[in-house]
Amino acid sequence: MKDLGVSEVVFPEFEASLEMTRQSLLYLRIPPAEVQRHTDKFRQELYAALFNSNDSYRLLSQLRGAEQQFDLQWIRLSKDSIMADRSIGESEIHKTTGVSIFGVVRDCQLKYNPDAKFVWMPED
Structure with missing residues (x-):
């Protein structure tokens, strides 16, 4: 996929399950930063095989996740x-x-x- 110029991939079922989990944990009053840390970890584990697992990708992924919690x-x-x-x-x-x-x-x-x-x- 990288050879074809694909820079982002989304697995809709996976993302939907993460969002349902995130909403459930927030409802249970788990701190948002902790919820985000765990969902980012799961997302990185799945998508890391598709991209170079370098520090820049990891940081960019974390910043994109922070967009949902802050006015980023x-x-x-x-x-x-x-x-x-x-x-x-x-x-x-x-x-x-x-x-x-x-x-x-x-x-x-x-x-x-x-x-x-x-x-x-x-x-x-």
């Missing part, structure tokens, strides 16, 4: 963005908006937890 959003910087070619610190994004940067995807690679010196580039 992915934003692509346009070529003419005022943020481009400035560091995270210079942009004062957290100071002015309260937003925290958890990761940046550049050249199909996840750069997680970038520091204030990290310089934004167009298409990040």
Whole structure:
């Protein structure tokens, strides 16, 4: 499948069963972070065989799971963005908006937890 350019695969029955399990555990007042940790673990075990089980894939999977629990959003910087070619610190994004940067995807690679010196580039 990778040779054909497939980058994401979904098994609907598996995902439905995970969601039913997740909802049941949340109803039983299991902490959401613990529920997410377990569902991510099961998902990674199933899908890892289809992808390289590297740190970037694992982190990206965890960030995608966090989207369901937090107001986590992915934003692509346009070529003419005022943020481009400035560091995270210079942009004062957290100071002015309260937003925290958890990761940046550049050249199909996840750069997680970038520091204030990290310089934004167009298409990040």
